[in-house]
Amino acid sequence: MHSMRSRLAAMAGITAVLVAACSSGATPTPASPSAAGGGASAPASQAAGGSVAAGDPKTAKSAAEAGGVDAVCAAGKTEGQVTLIATPNNWANYGQMITDFQTKYGIKVQSDKPDANSQDEINQATQLAGTGRQPDIFDLGSVVAAAHTDMYAPYQPATWADIPATNKDPNGLWINNYTGFISISYDTKLGDITKFSDLKDPKYKGKVALNGDPLSASAGFNGVVAAALANGGSADNIAPGVDFFKNLTTIGNLIPVNPNDASVASGQTPIVIDWTYNQGGLISTLAPKGITWKVVVPSDGPPVAAFYNEAINKDAAHPAAARCWVEYVFSDAGQNTWLKGFALPVRLQAMQKAGTVDAAALAAVGAPATPPVQLTQAQTDTATTYLKANWKFITIPG
Amino acid sequence: MTEPTVGAPGQPTAQTAGLASGGAGSRRFRGARNYLALIPFHLYLAVFLILPTLIVAIGALTTKDGRPTLDNVSVLFTDPTIVDAFVYSIQLSIATAIAGAVLGGLLAWAVARGKPNGLLRQFVIAASGVLAQFGGVMLAFAFLAAFGFNGLVTIFLRDTLHLDLLTDATWIYGFAGLTIVYTYFQIPLMLIVFLPSLDGLRQEWYDASASLGGSSGSFWRHVGGPILAPSFLGALLLLFTNAFSAYATAAALISQGSPLATLQIAASLQSEVVVGRENVGKALALGMIVIVSVVMVIYALIQRRASRWVR
Numbered sequence: 001m002h003s004m005r006s007r008l009a010a011m012a013g014i015t016a017v018l019v020a021a022c023s024s025g026a027t028p029t030p031a032s033p034s035a036a037g038g039g040a041s042a043p044a045s046q047a048a049g050g051s052v053a054a055g056d057p058k059t060a061k062s063a064a065e066a067g068g069v070d071a072v073c074a075a076g077k078t079e080g081q082v083t084l085i086a087t088p089n090n091w092a093n094y095g096q097m098i099t100d101f102q103t104k105y106g107i108k109v110q111s112d113k114p115d116a117n118s119q120d121e122i123n124q125a126t127q128l129a130g131t132g133r134q135p136d137i138f139d140l141g142s143v144v145a146a147a148h149t150d151m152y153a154p155y156q157p158a159t160w161a162d163i164p165a166t167n168k169d170p171n172g173l174w175i176n177n178y179t180g181f182i183s184i185s186y187d188t189k190l191g192d193i194t195k196f197s198d199l200k201d202p203k204y205k206g207k208v209a210l211n212g213d214p215l216s217a218s219a220g221f222n223g224v225v226a227a228a229l230a231n232g233g234s235a236d237n238i239a240p241g242v243d244f245f246k247n248l249t250t251i252g253n254l255i256p257v258n259p260n261d262a263s264v265a266s267g268q269t270p271i272v273i274d275w276t277y278n279q280g281g282l283i284s285t286l287a288p289k290g291i292t293w294k295v296v297v298p299s300d301g302p303p304v305a306a307f308y309n310e311a312i313n314k315d316a317a318h319p320a321a322a323r324c325w326v327e328y329v330f331s332d333a334g335q336n337t338w339l340k341g342f343a344l345p346v347r348l349q350a351m352q353k354a355g356t357v358d359a360a361a362l363a364a365v366g367a368p369a370t371p372p373v374q375l376t377q378a379q380t381d382t383a384t385t386y387l388k389a390n391w392k393f394i395t396i397p398g
Numbered sequence: 399m400t401e402p403t404v405g406a407p408g409q410p411t412a413q414t415a416g417l418a419s420g421g422a423g424s425r426r427f428r429g430a431r432n433y434l435a436l437i438p439f440h441l442y443l444a445v446f447l448i449l450p451t452l453i454v455a456i457g458a459l460t461t462k463d464g465r466p467t468l469d470n471v472s473v474l475f476t477d478p479t480i481v482d483a484f485v486y487s488i489q490l491s492i493a494t495a496i497a498g499a500v501l502g503g504l505l506a507w508a509v510a511r512g513k514p515n516g517l518l519r520q521f522v523i524a525a526s527g528v529l530a531q532f533g534g535v536m537l538a539f540a541f542l543a544a545f546g547f548n549g550l551v552t553i554f555l556r557d558t559l560h561l562d563l564l565t566d567a568t569w570i571y572g573f574a575g576l577t578i579v580y581t582y583f584q585i586p587l588m589l590i591v592f593l594p595s596l597d598g599l600r601q602e603w604y605d606a607s608a609s610l611g612g613s614s615g616s617f618w619r620h621v622g623g624p625i626l627a628p629s630f631l632g633a634l635l636l637l638f639t640n641a642f643s644a645y646a647t648a649a650a651l652i653s654q655g656s657p658l659a660t661l662q663i664a665a666s667l668q669s670e671v672v673v674g675r676e677n678v679g680k681a682l683a684l685g686m687i688v689i690v691s692v693v694m695v696i697y698a699l700i701q702r703r704a705s706r707w708v709r
Contacts, residue, residue, distance in 0.1 A: 118670040141670045206547025206568075213654050216669045220654075252568050257542060258653030266539075267548045384672050392479055392655050 057320040061172065062156040066320075069158050069327045073105045076321030081108045083318065084325075085121050085135035088114035090261070090281025092178055093341025100337060101328050107321050115260075117217060118144035125151060129315050136322035138311040141218045143380060145174050145309040153314040155323055157330040162350035167307065176307035177329060178277065178343035181297045181372060182219075182226035185279035186271040188292040195300035196230040196244065199271065205252045209259040209269040210245065211278070215387050222304045223273040225375060225383065230301030235375050238383045242390050265289055276365070280342025295342065305372035307346070332356045339365060451687060457680035470681035480662055484685065487642055487659040490573065494580035495637035501581065502588025503630065509589070510596035523593070526586035533583045534646035541579050542651070545570055571652060579647055584637050591636060595629035628700050635697045639690050659686055 057075035060066035066075070076082065089095030091114075098109045112133070113124065118141040128134040138145075138152070149169070156172040167176035186193050190204065199208050212220035228234070228241025248254035259269040264282060272279060279295045286293045297303050310329060316322045328334045335345035336358040342365050351357040375383065461467045473480055505522070512518045544551045545564055552564040569575055599622060607617040645660040656665045659682060666679035 117668055119668050119673060123667070144670050144673055147673045210654065213656055213665065215656070215671055216665045218670050221671045255547065256571050256652045256654035257546075258650060262539065263542075266543055268542050268546055270548070380671070388479060392482065392657070 057323060059153075059319065060323065061154050062160070063158045063323075063327060066323075069324075072320055072327060073107070073324040076107050076318065076324035077105060079107075079318040079321045081110055081318055082321035082325045083110045083112060083133065083136045083316075084139075085112045085124055085137075086114065086116040086118070086139060087111050090285060091341070092180070092277040092343040093281065093337050095281075096340065097329065097334060097337045100333065101325065104328070104333075105324055107324060109325075117141075122148050122151065125313050125315065132317045134313060134315060134317060136313055136316035136318050137325055138309075138313060139177065140174070140309045140311060142307060142309060143218075143377070145311065146377065149173050151314060152311040153316065153319065153322075155312050155326055157327045159330045159347060159350075162347045163330070164346075164349075167346050174309040174311040175326075175330070176346045177310040178338045178345050179305045179307040179372075179374075180275040180277035180280075180343050181303040181305055182222050182273065183276045183279055183295045183297050184271065184273055185282070185293060185295045187267070188294050190270055193271065193294075194296055195298045196227050197300055199248060199253060200251065202251065202253075204271060206255055207269070208248060208254045208271045208273070209257055209263070210254065211259055211272060211274040214391060215384060218306060219274050219278065221380075221383070221387075222275075222306055222375075224387070225373070226273075226298060226301060226304040229304065229373060230298055235373055235379045236382065238386060239390075242387065261285070264293070265291070277338070277341055277343035280365075302370040303372040305344075305374050307374070336361060454680045454683045454687065457677045458684040460677065462674065462677060470677045471684065473678055473681060474685045479656075480659075480682065483657060483659050483662045484689075486573075486657050488689070490576055490580070490658070491638045491641040493573075493577050494584050494641045495634050497577065497581045498584025498588050498637045498641075499592075499630065499634045502585040503592055503633075505585065506589045506593045506596055510593060510599075522589065526589045528586075530583055530586040530590055532586075533644060535650040537579060537582055538647050538650035541575075541582075542570075576648060576651065579651060580641050580644065583647075584641065587640060588633055588637060591633045592629065595626055599625065628703060631700050632697055635693050635700075639693055642686070642690065 055065065055067055057066040057072045060072065063069045063072055066072050084094075084098070087094040087098070089098075089111075094111075098111060101107070102109055112135065113120065116124065118139075121135060121138050121140060122144060125134050125138070140148075152173045154169075154171040154173050157175075160168075160172070163175060168174070184193055184196070184199070190207070193199070210220050210223045211217060214221040214224045224241040224245065225235070225238055226241070227244040228238040231240035231244050233240035245254055255269070257263060257269055259272045259274070261282065263269040264272060265286060276295055276297065279293070283293045283295065310326060312319070312322045312326060329338070330347065332347075332351060335347050335351060336356075338345045339348070339358055339361040344365065345351075348357065348362075352362075458470050459466055459468070461469070474484070475481065509519050509522050543549055546552065547564075547570075549564070555561040555563050564570075570578075603621055604617055607621055612620070643660065645658075645664065648658050648661060649664065652661070656662050663679045663682045663686075666675040666682065669675065
């Protein structure tokens with residue numbers, strides 16, 4: 001843990017540059033729903049429009065409109081609860097985020113289906129609509145976020161001006177909240193791993209796992225992208241990444257098991273390719289079990305990033321509490337909480353300028369020297385077409 | 399789940415029971431009253447079987463905007479990944495149904511031969527009741543923790559006995575591994591559904607066969623075999639559908655490539671990389687319903703044949 005801190009600390013200085021680069025043109029735009037999305041989204045204006053009573057915190061489009069953050073959160077306290085979904089405690093430090101929010105505003109947080117993925121969040125909102133149990137807040141991957149802009153209520157938190165224009169919908173339907181990098185996370189008992197090519201070592205036979213099928217999970221998908229970049233591919237050509245995993249399968253190093261906390265703790269998946277903010281949370285939970293868990297961003301290619309997006313369900317049962325939650329996660333305290341969970345928050349650059357960033361947390365996260373790559377929707381579509389035809393190999397042994 | 403044993407030897411079918419009771423005059427009234435009593439059952443069928451099937455069928459044949467289309471269903475025949483997934487699912491289901499039926503049938507026979515209320519019988523039946531439900535993530539995890547590359551048994555064999563039996567066992571994560579894991583719940587299920595048929599096989603029949611000069615072989619060929627064959631085949635088909643519809647075990651063991659029909663459905667509903675394929679998922683589900691329906695028709699034909707000698 002200490003060695004990682006000192007090593008990554010050296011890279012921390014360039015993080016500001018990185019985050020600026022992160023936001024380059026790869027974010028979803030409601031006006032151009034993804035091709036893969038089947039063109040299902042209604043125009044953003046539909047959700048953004050409608051006449052609302054000025055000053056009502058339940059429908060306000062910004063804190064100012066409702067009379068300030070305190071007014072929004074007071075209304076939220078009256079509602080009593082905010083319902084989250086897909087926010088596991090050790091994912092991007094959501095455990096602390098939830099505890100701190102409850103303490104500060106006295107609003108109970110109901111965290112449902114922690115292991116759901118982005119599409120599940122949308123499915124749950126549709127299936128539970130009107131029951132009062134539907135999620136108030138979404139935390140979505142960009143592909144899913146772009147395909148369902150008709151389901152969000154527009155809202156601009158008080159810190160709106162700090163968020164770069166490329167990282168948000170102009171009306172506040174969705175806002176980039178945090179990103180991580182694809183990492184190789186492993187038990188240090190296995191030796192030293194710093195790059196993708198290290199994983200070909202015969203001693204790692206049966207030890208490497210990728211988090212999720214690349215055609216289903218964003219982590220698995222970007223893991224293949226990162227491997228492609230490390231092996232001569234590009235954002236437009238992920239074939240070398242598929243070949244890399246094909247090779248790992250042939251030599252027996254890659255196992256198709258889905259890694260989770262239990263499989264890591266029991267030693268079934270001692271090397272995991274996954275987001276930094278997902279694996280960073282395991283460091284403290286595994287330490288008492290005698291496992292030194294190390295999270296490294298592979299050095300043989302540029303880092304791969306993908307922002308998640310915060311959005312308010314327009315059918316939220318607790319609309320004011322939902323707006324209060326958005327205020328909190330985009331506040332200095334909320335952004336620093338994500339940073340402590342190995343997730344780079346969207347306001348990092350502004351907070352560094354203002355000196356409000358948690359320096360120790362930033363030093364622990366760090367980032368590699370090259371600017372990160374984030375796939376555009378068109379590049380994602382090309383990659384998934386290739387994956388559909390070429391990813392099956394793993395599944396047809398014996 | 400034990401429905402296929404309804405036609406077990408010695409039990410009159412509902413049909414014959416109905417014919418035996420009531421005079422001709424009261425039949426109409428009795429029929430109406432019987433129908434009333436069935437309403438809760440029909441409601442249950444409507445809500446939990448017919449309605450979901452309709453939702454799946456309608457979704458499979460429409461676009462996201464609700465316009466009719468055959469695009470979703472055509473995927474079943476044109477997308478090689480999905481065709482492969484169905485073939486793989488069917489192969490796996492056949493393999494595990496046969497393995498489960500043979501091993502479970504032998505176990506059931508051993509139990510049926512034992513003392514009627516003996517400890518072995520009680521223990522095996524109780525254990526089977528539990529183990530038939532021991533599927534999903536728990537089973538996959540237990541299997542990997544024991545036999546995986548870093549599993550307890552693997553490491554014990556390697557470090558203590560110096561045997562490399564499982565050290566290179568990549569087959570655990572493929573077809574062979576899935577087959578073995580599935581038999582964990584197929585064998586107990588076979589025992590539960592097949593044991594009543596074996597119990598129905600009476601000692602008197604064997605004695606009668608022997609008193610007429612029949613050998614053990616001719617008893618099984620002419621009496622035991624024909625009586626048990628329909629319920630054995632029925633159980634085999636039940637095991638097939640049980641494996642065909644299994645999801646959680648495979649999902650926990652193989653998270654890459656979605657090689658089975660059920661895993662493809664999950665991928666089409668949950669993917670956060672390729673979105674908007676919900677109705678393709680419903681088309682896949684429709685494909686599974688068709689296959690299970692075919693199996694059920696075969697099952698009904700077998701049952702009709704089985705009930706012939708009961709009358």
